[in-house]
Amino acid sequence: MVLYLARRLSASALILVGVTIVTFCLTFLIPADPVAMIAGRNSTPEMREQIRIQLGLDKPLVEQYVSYAQRLARGDFGTSYARKSEVGPLIASRLPATLLLMLGAIIAELLIGIPAGLYAASRRGETGDKVAMTLSFLTVSTPQFVLGLSLLYFFAYLLGWFPLSGYGSLSHLILPAVTLGLAGGGWYSRMMRSSMIEILRQDYIRTARAKGMSERRVMLVHALRNAILPVVAMIGLDVGIFMSGVVVVENVFGWPGIGQLMWQAIQSLDIPVIMGVTTVAALFIVAGNLLADLVAPLIDPRIRLR
Amino acid sequence: MFSFWKRFSKDKVALFGLAVIAIVVLAALLAPVIAPYDPSEQFFDGLTLEGSPLPPNERFWFGTDTNGRDQLSRLLYGARTSLLIGLVANGIAVLIGTLVGVVAGYARGFLGAAIMRFTDLMMAFPPLLLAIALAAILKPGLMIVIVVIALVNWVQIARVIYTETTSLAEREYIEAARALGASGPRILFRHLIPHLVPTIIVYATLGIATTVLLEAMLSFLGRGVQPPTPAWGMMIFESQSYFLNAPWLVFVPGAAILIVALAFNLAGDGLRDALDPTQRGRR
Numbered sequence: 001m002v003l004y005l006a007r008r009l010s011a012s013a014l015i016l017v018g019v020t021i022v023t024f025c026l027t028f029l030i031p032a033d034p035v036a037m038i039a040g041r042n043s044t045p046e047m048r049e050q051i052r053i054q055l056g057l058d059k060p061l062v063e064q065y066v067s068y069a070q071r072l073a074r075g076d077f078g079t080s081y082a083r084k085s086e087v088g089p090l091i092a093s094r095l096p097a098t099l100l101l102m103l104g105a106i107i108a109e110l111l112i113g114i115p116a117g118l119y120a121a122s123r124r125g126e127t128g129d130k131v132a133m134t135l136s137f138l139t140v141s142t143p144q145f146v147l148g149l150s151l152l153y154f155f156a157y158l159l160g161w162f163p164l165s166g167y168g169s170l171s172h173l174i175l176p177a178v179t180l181g182l183a184g185g186g187w188y189s190r191m192m193r194s195s196m197i198e199i200l201r202q203d204y205i206r207t208a209r210a211k212g213m214s215e216r217r218v219m220l221v222h223a224l225r226n227a228i229l230p231v232v233a234m235i236g237l238d239v240g241i242f243m244s245g246v247v248v249v250e251n252v253f254g255w256p257g258i259g260q261l262m263w264q265a266i267q268s269l270d271i272p273v274i275m276g277v278t279t280v281a282a283l284f285i286v287a288g289n290l291l292a293d294l295v296a297p298l299i300d301p302r303i304r305l306r
Numbered sequence: 307m308f309s310f311w312k313r314f315s316k317d318k319v320a321l322f323g324l325a326v327i328a329i330v331v332l333a334a335l336l337a338p339v340i341a342p343y344d345p346s347e348q349f350f351d352g353l354t355l356e357g358s359p360l361p362p363n364e365r366f367w368f369g370t371d372t373n374g375r376d377q378l379s380r381l382l383y384g385a386r387t388s389l390l391i392g393l394v395a396n397g398i399a400v401l402i403g404t405l406v407g408v409v410a411g412y413a414r415g416f417l418g419a420a421i422m423r424f425t426d427l428m429m430a431f432p433p434l435l436l437a438i439a440l441a442a443i444l445k446p447g448l449m450i451v452i453v454v455i456a457l458v459n460w461v462q463i464a465r466v467i468y469t470e471t472t473s474l475a476e477r478e479y480i481e482a483a484r485a486l487g488a489s490g491p492r493i494l495f496r497h498l499i500p501h502l503v504p505t506i507i508v509y510a511t512l513g514i515a516t517t518v519l520l521e522a523m524l525s526f527l528g529r530g531v532q533p534p535t536p537a538w539g540m541m542i543f544e545s546q547s548y549f550l551n552a553p554w555l556v557f558v559p560g561a562a563i564l565i566v567a568l569a570f571n572l573a574g575d576g577l578r579d580a581l582d583p584t585q586r587g588r589r
């Protein structure tokens with residue numbers, strides 16, 4: 001276990017280094033020359049050389065990368081073009097809202113996916129199963145901005161059950177969380193279904209049935225408990241999917257997280273903020289994958305630790 | 307082939323998906339013929355006296371947008387953008403993914419490990435954010451959108467192909483081919499890739515759904531194809547602030563995106579069942 005843990009941790013650390021190399025390379029694709037921007041139009045070649053040395057752009061690439069990585073490690077993502085403030089604190093101040101939204105989305109997808117998968121597995125091959133599985137495809141085929149705007153229109157505007165936008169109470173959270181989590185709910189229902197079908201083949205289920213236990217009790221007590229674990233183990237992987245979704249969902253619902261920050265940065269082409277959010281999102285994804293890797297063997301000891 | 311079609315044609319849901327795809331492709335190809343108006347013509351009578359867009363009516367079946375343009379015509383031309391990007395970007399992604407996956411799976415050793423660690427790295431980036439970052443840096447346009455989506459989407463298929471290749475490469479016929487002196491490329495192209503075709507077809511079909519959704523999201527964020535080219539995501543982006551008063555501006559293109567993505571997902575899922583009967587009912 002300790003060896004497994006060490007290996008996983010070091011793999012994650014390596015991926016993080018890779019992530020920073022990729023973002024470092026991306027900054028070279030930016031067409032604007034930072035030296036020309038700082039020096040202004042009337043600068044002499046000597047002045048520009050001076051600035052180049054100040055910025056460290058005369059140093060070898062490896063050295064530039066090391067200082068870039070050191071700055072990232074300190075949480076220094078540079079300065080926003082549009083807001084004239086540090087990107088790091090800006091992202092940090094927006095993170096709690098995004099994490100809250102993700103938590104809501106995880107709850108939403110579990111509440112949708114697990115009952116739907118249970119239902120489909122119990123009606124395997126029947127119409128109910130087919131309807132549920134087709135619906136699960138509907139959820140993953142719905143663009144989140146269309147879903148979000150539709151929910152907003154019907155439940156907030158026409159029915160007035162929820163506020164139109166904003167942040168601060170549970171009723172603010174429900175619509176964006178459902179929007180973000182519905183597609184995941186569709187996937188979970190499929191995984192839950194196949195996991196249940198796998199479990200229902202096991203001998204101990206046959207024993208339970210043979211001793212005359214009701215089908216309902218077999219399903220809800222014996223099968224559910226084991227079928228739910230591999231599904232729940234996947235939660236860590238959701239972080240990656242959510243990181244794309246929050247940009248759209250937070251924009252639709254006016255949710256003040258890093259997604260909205262990203263959206264505003266996209267509109268004003270605020271590249272330091274875009275790169276900062278991308279890097280932070282990658283960090284969360286690596287952490288989420290690591291979590292899923294660590295949770296899986298705890299939940300199912302049969303998984304070989306490699 | 308025959309047994310494949312027999313299985314596929316029994317799957318009503320998948321056939322429905324295929325039929326929808328056929329209709330959408332036809333509509334896109336015939337857009338200049340069947341579209342009632344020019345998609346970028348701004349009609350004087352396309353707005354109310356206060357300047358608001360018109361709801362669906364006899365003249366404009368799907369209403370007009372905030373510039374007084376015909377929604378139906380924009381929708382039909384938008385299908386071209388969506389399908390073009392869906393097919394080309396996903397085609398490139400499938401090509402890259404297949405080559406990378408097959409080479410990594412066959413070579414294994416250091417090269418294989420290095421390639422797969424690189425895909426691990428790519429998986430750490432959320433696709434939309436990476437696409438946005440790339441599209442923000444490189445000025446967006448049709449070509450850039452295609453390249454960006456291809457660069458982001460090849461990773462998934464590379465991993466699937468890699469897994470399949472590693473198990474195929476263990477088979478005896480591959481060893482026999484190698485013993486007979488077949489070269490590496492010959493084994494890859496003659497002996498490995500033909501066996502991967504079913505997997506490639508399935509993931510190419512499912513990938514179009516993902517690509518259409520990603521393109522719609524990019525253009526919804528204003529980082530997709532640029533006006534005046536009509537794109538479904540952009541139609542929603544442009545009318546977002548108007549949408550509570552004119553919901554058809556969102557619902558019409560939104561339904562179009564949903565229908566196309568759903569059709570490719572259903573068809574792809576049906577293909578998977580039909581091409582690999584051992585998986586039937588297990589998922």
